[in-house]
Amino acid sequence: MGMREKYALTAEGAKNIRLGAFWTVVVNLVAMFGVGFFFYLMEQLIASLTEGVPLPDMVPYAVGLVVFAVVLWVAHWFQYDYTYGKTYRESGKQRISLGERMRELPLSFFGKRDLADLTETIMTDATTMEHVYSHVLPYLYGTYISTAIIAVCLLVFNWQLAIAALWSVPVAFAILFWSRRFSAPLMRKTRACALAMTENTQEMLECVREIRATNQVASYLKQADGYIDRLEKTMFKSEVGAGIPVQSTQAIMRFGIATTILAGSLMLADGSIGFMVMFGFLLVVSRIYAPFDQSMLMLAELFMATEVAAPRMKALYDEVAATGSEDFSPQGHDVTFEDVTFSYGEGDEPVVSNVSFVAKEGDVTALVGPSGSGKSTLTKLAARFWDADGGRVLVGGVDASTIDPEALLKDYSVVFQDVLLFDDTVMGNIRLGRRDATDEEVLAAAKAAMCDDFVRKLPQGYDTMIGENGSKLSGGERQRISIARALLKNSPIVLLDEATASLDVENESQVQEALSNLLAGKTVIVIAHRMRTVMNADKIVVLDEGRVVEQGSPAELLEQNGLFSRMVKLQSESSGWSLVGTKASGED
Numbered sequence: 001m002g003m004r005e006k007y008a009l010t011a012e013g014a015k016n017i018r019l020g021a022f023w024t025v026v027v028n029l030v031a032m033f034g035v036g037f038f039f040y041l042m043e044q045l046i047a048s049l050t051e052g053v054p055l056p057d058m059v060p061y062a063v064g065l066v067v068f069a070v071v072l073w074v075a076h077w078f079q080y081d082y083t084y085g086k087t088y089r090e091s092g093k094q095r096i097s098l099g100e101r102m103r104e105l106p107l108s109f110f111g112k113r114d115l116a117d118l119t120e121t122i123m124t125d126a127t128t129m130e131h132v133y134s135h136v137l138p139y140l141y142g143t144y145i146s147t148a149i150i151a152v153c154l155l156v157f158n159w160q161l162a163i164a165a166l167w168s169v170p171v172a173f174a175i176l177f178w179s180r181r182f183s184a185p186l187m188r189k190t191r192a193c194a195l196a197m198t199e200n201t202q203e204m205l206e207c208v209r210e211i212r213a214t215n216q217v218a219s220y221l222k223q224a225d226g227y228i229d230r231l232e233k234t235m236f237k238s239e240v241g242a243g244i245p246v247q248s249t250q251a252i253m254r255f256g257i258a259t260t261i262l263a264g265s266l267m268l269a270d271g272s273i274g275f276m277v278m279f280g281f282l283l284v285v286s287r288i289y290a291p292f293d294q295s296m297l298m299l300a301e302l303f304m305a306t307e308v309a310a311p312r313m314k315a316l317y318d319e320v321a322a323t324g325s326e327d328f329s330p331q332g333h334d335v336t337f338e339d340v341t342f343s344y345g346e347g348d349e350p351v352v353s354n355v356s357f358v359a360k361e362g363d364v365t366a367l368v369g370p371s372g373s374g375k376s377t378l379t380k381l382a383a384r385f386w387d388a389d390g391g392r393v394l395v396g397g398v399d400a401s402t403i404d405p406e407a408l409l410k411d412y413s414v415v416f417q418d419v420l421l422f423d424d425t426v427m428g429n430i431r432l433g434r435r436d437a438t439d440e441e442v443l444a445a446a447k448a449a450m451c452d453d454f455v456r457k458l459p460q461g462y463d464t465m466i467g468e469n470g471s472k473l474s475g476g477e478r479q480r481i482s483i484a485r486a487l488l489k490n491s492p493i494v495l496l497d498e499a500t501a502s503l504d505v506e507n508e509s510q511v512q513e514a515l516s517n518l519l520a521g522k523t524v525i526v527i528a529h530r531m532r533t534v535m536n537a538d539k540i541v542v543l544d545e546g547r548v549v550e551q552g553s554p555a556e557l558l559e560q561n562g563l564f565s566r567m568v569k570l571q572s573e574s575s576g577w578s579l580v581g582t583k584a585s586g587e588d
């Protein structure tokens with residue numbers, strides 16, 4: 001596997017890491033040269049002290065020293081720039097491209113992937129890789145190459161002593177790589193446990209109200225305790241699994257010093273080497289292991305990166321992006337379902353089957369049917385949140401699956417029940433509908449969506465921060481903000497999960513008024529919960545178990561005496577039953 005693939009690098013990133021390694025080699029060799037330089041000077045000094053040899057002229061040495069310092073400084077500068085400056089830029093690029101990737105992926109991807117898992121990839125995996133690019137890879141490559149060069153020099157100088165000094169390095173590495181087969185699964189397990197714990201915590205925070213309301217606090221805390229315990233145990237095993245091999249290989253490497261002393265003493269005794277050679281070898285050997293110690297620790301991190309973080313990032317890049325033409329020129333805005341079949345998972349039972357109907361521009365098309373009959377799914381297919389498995393969804397005669405999702409969504413306003421607001425001002429939240437809208441346009445939309453009254457009562461009016469997901473607002477207020485956003489966007493197609501079901505009477509009439517402002521003249525597909533909407537619709541599509549069982553105007557359907565008319569009859573007989581199985585209110 002190439003370096004780029006293994007470490008999820010760009011071509012430039014791989015090049016910079018190679019250059020970082022190159023400059024690390026230069027720094028190491030220059031530093032080693034410095035050791036040799038001082039060693040030579042010492043040899044001269046000892047010769048002068050013991051044998052009375054006159055000291056050589058010091059000027060060239062002084063110049064040499066200055067040149068050495070300058071070269072070392074320059075090499076360090078380049079090493080720093082390539083290993084840190086440029087690799088951090090690589091990491092920056094990678095984070096941006098992860099963000100871009102999120103933008104390209106179909107919305108369905110976010111439905112099937114766990115959010116905590118994605119956050120882990122964007123935050124933790126990217127950080128792991130960042131550290132590997134900047135601190136680990138250039139250092140490791142640089143150290144190994146420079147040590148190999150030094151080892152060759154030692155072998156040429158005195159191969160017997162060199163072998164006595166260096167044999168322990170390959171042995172130590174062989175043990176470390178062998179131990180990987182035990183430590184890698186432990187690392188993966190630790191990661192999975194950490195992820196499960198994060199997911200559990202996130203779920204607990206998201207559902208805190210429900211958990212309290214249903215008296216589940218104790219059982220949830222117990223569950224959380226279990227996740228933490230499991231993580232603690234696997235982390236402990238994983239640390240021991242990685243720590244023991246690292247510590248023992250570091251110790252094994254030190255045997256090299258012992259064998260150098262042993263072989264050196266023997267050779268010194270039989271006169272085949274002089275004291276200074278022995279001394280020089282010991283000096284080099286004592287230095288040569290230090291970077292390996294460091295690299296043993298780094299290898300553990302590198303294993304983690306190549307076994308876990310890089311594959312997870314790669315998996316994100318391997319996901320099929322939702323692509324399509326950015327040029328979207330529909331003829332009108334009729335939304336046509338042509339024999340559409342769809343299931344959420346490969347091989348699953350279809351949740352909609354052979355659905356065909358047209359939602360005409362200027363008409364309100366109401367989707368009606370029992371819970372789970374596929375109403376929401378059809379609206380998601382209409383906006384290409386998902387692609388149909390069979391048949392086509394046409395927007396103004398253009399197959400939606402051929403259009404870039406962002407280009408397509410420009411023509412859609414979506415008002416679903418689960419309104420999403422950002423921790424921003426009221427103004428900022430409404431302006432999300434159209435970024436370039438003026439303040440006046442935002443205010444006009446807010447007024448039309450019946451937001452103005454309650455917004456003016458907020459402490460800072462339109463500049464009030466509304467808290468995470470609008471936590472400082474009521475349900476009805478949040479919905480009206482979402483309608484204001486849709487009004488501002490003023491798109492020709494409106495998808496509406498009838499947002500009024502949970503509102504009180506006063507709120508409801510205001511929201512209804514806001515909605516009628518939004519809907520005029522558009523292609524409207526509404527998931528209808530209320531009889532009033534259903535009866536005022538231009539067309540009703542009745543769904544049952546993912547199939548269209550009836551379609552037509554309310555009058556036509558009532559005449560047909562089919563499922564729809566049975567539903568209406570049932571509802572008028574029993575106020576406790578509504579079209580979608582929710583409790584109907586009196587005014588219906």
Ligand SMILES: Nc1ncnc2c1ncn2[C@@H]1O[C@H](COP(=O)(O)OP(=O)(O)OP(=O)(O)O)[C@@H](O)[C@H]1O
Nearest residue numbers: 111344351369370371372373374375376377378580
């Ligand atoms: N993201 C998903 N992954 C897998 N299955 C899903 C997903 N969303 C919905 N389903 C399934 O698809 C079927 C249709 O769901 P859908 O939400 O479209 O029904 P609905 O008619 O809108 O229901 P309701 O009125 O209760 O909102 C259901 O059986 C549901 O369990």
